[in-house]
Amino acid sequence: MTSYIALLKNILNEKCPKCEQGKVFATSGNLLLLRIPKMHENCSTCNHKFEKEPGYFFGSMFVSYALAVGEMIVLFLLLNLFVSSYITIIILIGIASLIVSTFNFRCSRMIWIYIFDGMNRKL
Numbered sequence: 668m669t670s671y672i673a674l675l676k677n678i679l680n681e682k683c684p685k686c687e688q689g690k691v692f693a694t695s696g697n698l699l700l701l702r703i704p705k706m707h708e709n710c711s712t713c714n715h716k717f718e719k720e721p722g723y724f725f726g727s728m729f730v731s732y733a734l735a736v737g738e739m740i741v742l743f744l745l746l747n748l749f750v751s752s753y754i755t756i757i758i759l760i761g762i763a764s765l766i767v768s769t770f771n772f773r774c775s776r777m778i779w780i781y782i783f784d785g786m787n788r789k790l
């Protein structure tokens with residue numbers, strides 16, 4: 668039986684969906700240097716290929732969008748308790764979404780990989 672906690676841990680730790688050992692990302696990216704996170708082409712442990720075809724990760728943009736919207740809603744509800752000005756809230760949400768952008772990039776690809784690669788990983 669698949670444990671969802673273990674699954675979530677693998678996604679957050681960016682582990683390979685097949686062997687759960689190798690790392691998916693080579694670098695985690697740097698917002699200040701405008702560097703997007705870099706992926707390994709193949710898993711260093713089991714040689715599993717992460718990007719099946721060009722444009723494979725196109726759909727992860729929608730996952731990323733959903734993540735970002737979810738985060739913004741939570742943040743808005745939290746800030747709304749302490750900040751009275753909507754302009755301030757919008758600016759703070761803008762700054763926060765920049766800060767989490769590389770995390771969202773990695774996380775959305777990890778979720779994408781686990782949706783399409785992770786389900787039959789025990790086979």
Ligand SMILES: [Zn+2]
Pocket residue numbers: 683684685686687688689710711712713714715
């Ligand atoms: Zn692997």
